[in-house]
Every structure is written in structure tokens, then in C-alpha cells.
Amino acid sequence: MKRLLTLVLSLLLCCALFVPAAHADVVWEPIGNSFYDAHRDECVYRDKAYAVFDEVPVYDAPGDSMSKWSVSAGENVYVGFVYTDADGVEWGATDTRQGEDWISGWIDLRLLSPVYDTRDFLADHAAEVQPYAGEPAELTGEGEWMLWSYPGSETGYPFQPDDSFAWKDWAGYVYTDETGAQWVNFPYVYGDEGWVYVPDPCRTEPVSLAAATPAPTMQPAQTAQPTQSAQATPAASHSAALILICVGVALVVMVSAVLIVILYVVKKK
Amino acid sequence: MSRLIVALLISLLLTLLFEGAFAFLAGARTSRRLLLVALVNLLTNPPVVLLCTLFPSPLLTAAMELAAVGVEGLVYRTCADWLRRPFLFSLAINAFSYFAGLLLNHLL
CATH class of the missing domain: 2.30.30 (SH3 type barrels.)
Structure with a gap:
């Protein structure tokens, strides 16, 4: 038994060495995002920055009702891959730093403006x-x-x-x-x-050109109204659903605990 | 919300499958012993997955997994007299389940 456990633990540790290598790639990819992992073949590489003019939520998956984080107005977001859902809405994969780690999510590109590059x-x-x-x-x-x-x-x-x-x-x-x-x-x-x-490679002041493209205007990338799938569920029904799930989990835990006590503690005595 | 429910169910099913197989190989050959392993997972897996999904954070995940190992170890110590090292068993079975899940995600 002890040898089996030791062998299994050793094998598992060896397997863990290969896990990070799966994501070693030059092209940015959302890490730890189950939606991207499941729909990788349907995503198109965009590699573009977008400007945010109004606070925009970022979701764990396109069409989710609960946002993972929000991007503040005035920020730019980098979009690596784009997924187009069944309604034709483009969702961009992006990430943000959370403490020491990076987390990834999906943002509705209709609410953003592409940065001229x-x-x-x-x-x-x-x-x-x-x-x-x-x-x-x-x-x-x-x-x-x-x-x-x-x-x-x-x-x-x-x-x-x-x-x-x-x-x-x-x-x-x-x-x-x-x-x-x-x-x-x-x-x-x-x-x-x-x-x-070329005339002054070290010049830090922008060179004003008549033909230069202005900064992104206040126009989002698309003007279509969000479809039902993209709209956030009203807060009340979202909270009610979450409470129901929590109650369900608590019930499962309580029933399991009671069964363990009845079948294995009381009966043993 | 439906994605959260699906995540909870899939995680529970896979955990029961992986840990059931591990327990069987480790000597839990009777239905009573396998039922204990299943109940222990019903006790810890849903709350761990729920909290880690709602509040994604590597630190929280690590803390929750360790707490699950501790709770399961306590249950095994109390109820599974056929286990000589209940906490080591709990650590091994949870590690197996965790990394098997990671490998499955990677392969899929």
C-alpha cells in the first residue's frame, strides 16, 4: 500500500512537469480559460488593441451572466483571439493581472473601439x-x-x-x-x-503629420444593440439563482455528513 | 448560472470516477468502503468547486484543496479502520484526482 502510494505520487509529480509546457508558445493564448480550451479551433487570431470609453465587463465565457472583472474607461485592452458566437457577436479574449497571476476572459468587441495601429x-x-x-x-x-x-x-x-x-x-x-x-x-x-x-530616432515628441490618423473616436466597434445572450441577467434573478445553487450544495454536504455519521460512526459502535 | 451547475456536476462525476478507481486499487474492494469514498467526496467536492469557480484564485484553490485533504483525512481516520495512514491516503487520492483532471483538460 505504501509503495503503491509512493509510486503514484511520484508519477503524478512527473506528470505535473508537462502541464506548464502545454502553454509554452510565442503566440499569446488565454491561459486557464475553459471556454477557449473548448473552442480553440473556432477562434481567430486578432492581436489588436482596443480602446475603452465606458466601463466594460469581462466574462469567463461569451454570454456569461456574471462578469469576472471590468475594464475602466480610458484604458486599452489587448485582444489576442476572437470568437464569433451564433448571433454574429465578436468576443475578444483578453487578460489582466490579478496579484502575481494573470487571468483571462472574454469582452464584447461591440463595446470597444479598435486602436489604429x-x-x-x-x-x-x-x-x-x-x-x-x-x-x-x-x-x-x-x-x-x-x-x-x-x-x-x-x-x-x-x-x-x-x-x-x-x-x-x-x-x-x-x-x-x-x-x-x-x-x-x-x-x-x-x-x-x-x-x-529617421531624421531623429531619439525624438520623444510626437511628429505632427497632416496625414496622421486621429486617436479612436467615441464610436464603439459596432453600434448594434447587445442581443439577449450578451445582456447581463438582471441582478435580482442572478442572485436568486446563485442562492439556490449555494443551498443545493449545502444540502448535499449536510446529507453526506449525516449519512457518514449514520453508516460509519453510529453503526460501528 | 447553467455553466456553474454544469461545472459542479462534471467536476463531481470526474472526481467520483478518479477517486473511486484510486480507492479500488488501494484496497477499497467492498461496496461499503467505496460508498465511504463517494460520500467523502460529496462532502468536500461541491463546496470546493463552487468557491473556486466564484472566486478564481490560485491561492484560494490551494487553500481549499488542502482543507479538503484535511477534512477527508479526518473522516477516513474516524470511519475507515482499514486505512493505516488515513491522511496520507487522503493526500494521495486528492492529488491523483487533481492532476488527472489537469491532464484530461490538457488532452481535451
């Missing part, structure tokens, strides 16, 4: 963007470079290229703006993507 810029300016082919030949700047979301964007992230950074190997596209200045696109550099302003 590099892919949108490349699509809108396809005729003016060229793959990098050697021009510009030089890209120098002392200190941190700024990686802008798109030419003329007000959103940028600093990164420090080290001495071995061969920027020409990482350059994707080149865009020439209306002032004649060039911008070099880096599809992937130090975990980020964006554009570097």
Missing part, C-alpha cells in the same frame, strides 16, 4: 510604403530610440539598441511622409513593433 497604417498607405531595400543607409541616434505606433502617432515606446543591433536586418518597410522625412518600420524588435523617425 501599424497594420492599419500599412493598409491605408500601401501605395506610399516600400519594403526596406537599403535606403535609408544610415540610422543613428545617441541614447534611446523611440518606436512609434505609426508615423505621426502620439504613442511611442523607448528602446535602447545595443552595439550589436544590426538595424538593417530587422527593418521591414520605409515610409516617406509629406515633409519628405523617412520612417523605418520594424515588425519585431526587442519584443515590440513600430516605426523609427
Whole structure:
């Protein structure tokens, strides 16, 4: 018996080593979300940020009645995968930090506004963007470079290229703006993507361009009214259902306890 | 709410299946002993799953699982005189059930 238990525990510990590896992947995936695990094949990779203009709930599964957390107005959410339900509503998989861990959930994309990004810029300016082919030949700047979301964007992230950074190997596209200045696109550099302003890579002030796309307006991605499946159940009936479930669980526990006492404690005596 | 009920039922059924099999292999070969294992799981599994579903948190899950091991160990110590090490049995059976569930989730 003792050897069996020891063997089983050892095997279980070995199995546990493989569990985290199942989620080791470059592409972000919602971790520990049973809905995603069950509908992975129906989800489409979106990889996009969305702006929130009014507090929006995030659910454990699309159409759930109880939210897991809420995103405050003014925040941006990252959506990795998108699931389209039977009513045609798009739900985005997103996550948030809770203490030391990350939890994932689903958010109704109709209530959000897509953030204009590099892919949108490349699509809108396809005729003016060229793959990098050697021009510009030089890209120098002392200190941190700024990686802008798109030419003329007000959103940028600093990164420090080290001495071995061969920027020409990482350059994707080149865009020439209306002032004649060039911008070099880096599809992937130090975990980020964006554009570097060639005349002054270290410039921290946004470059104002007439052709730059404005920030997302107050328009959500869709204007359709939420369907019945997406609307939150009225609070009263939700609370009543939860109370019923809790009472049911308590009954099961009490009956089990009584049966244990009758069958195994009293009868033993 | 229906998803919560389904989660409770599936978790209970799988727990009964896994722990029943483990108990059988560990020596619970009579219906009386297997019934005790089933009742012990009815005692602990629904409240643990309910609380961990309503308040998802790794810390709470760990605490609830440990509490379940403790409660089940106490019941086995009181009622299962055929077990020489009731708390070790409780730990092993719950660990088996927990990781078997994780593996099943991963495979599916």
C-alpha cells in the first residue's frame, strides 16, 4: 500500500512537469480559460488593441451572466483571439493581472473601439510604403530610440539598441511622409513593433503629420444593440439563482455528513 | 448560472470516477468502503468547486484543496479502520484526482 502510494505520487509529480509546457508558445493564448480550451479551433487570431470609453465587463465565457472583472474607461485592452458566437457577436479574449497571476476572459468587441495601429497604417498607405531595400543607409541616434505606433502617432515606446543591433536586418518597410522625412518600420524588435523617425530616432515628441490618423473616436466597434445572450441577467434573478445553487450544495454536504455519521460512526459502535 | 451547475456536476462525476478507481486499487474492494469514498467526496467536492469557480484564485484553490485533504483525512481516520495512514491516503487520492483532471483538460 505504501509503495503503491509512493509510486503514484511520484508519477503524478512527473506528470505535473508537462502541464506548464502545454502553454509554452510565442503566440499569446488565454491561459486557464475553459471556454477557449473548448473552442480553440473556432477562434481567430486578432492581436489588436482596443480602446475603452465606458466601463466594460469581462466574462469567463461569451454570454456569461456574471462578469469576472471590468475594464475602466480610458484604458486599452489587448485582444489576442476572437470568437464569433451564433448571433454574429465578436468576443475578444483578453487578460489582466490579478496579484502575481494573470487571468483571462472574454469582452464584447461591440463595446470597444479598435486602436489604429501599424497594420492599419500599412493598409491605408500601401501605395506610399516600400519594403526596406537599403535606403535609408544610415540610422543613428545617441541614447534611446523611440518606436512609434505609426508615423505621426502620439504613442511611442523607448528602446535602447545595443552595439550589436544590426538595424538593417530587422527593418521591414520605409515610409516617406509629406515633409519628405523617412520612417523605418520594424515588425519585431526587442519584443515590440513600430516605426523609427529617421531624421531623429531619439525624438520623444510626437511628429505632427497632416496625414496622421486621429486617436479612436467615441464610436464603439459596432453600434448594434447587445442581443439577449450578451445582456447581463438582471441582478435580482442572478442572485436568486446563485442562492439556490449555494443551498443545493449545502444540502448535499449536510446529507453526506449525516449519512457518514449514520453508516460509519453510529453503526460501528 | 447553467455553466456553474454544469461545472459542479462534471467536476463531481470526474472526481467520483478518479477517486473511486484510486480507492479500488488501494484496497477499497467492498461496496461499503467505496460508498465511504463517494460520500467523502460529496462532502468536500461541491463546496470546493463552487468557491473556486466564484472566486478564481490560485491561492484560494490551494487553500481549499488542502482543507479538503484535511477534512477527508479526518473522516477516513474516524470511519475507515482499514486505512493505516488515513491522511496520507487522503493526500494521495486528492492529488491523483487533481492532476488527472489537469491532464484530461490538457488532452481535451
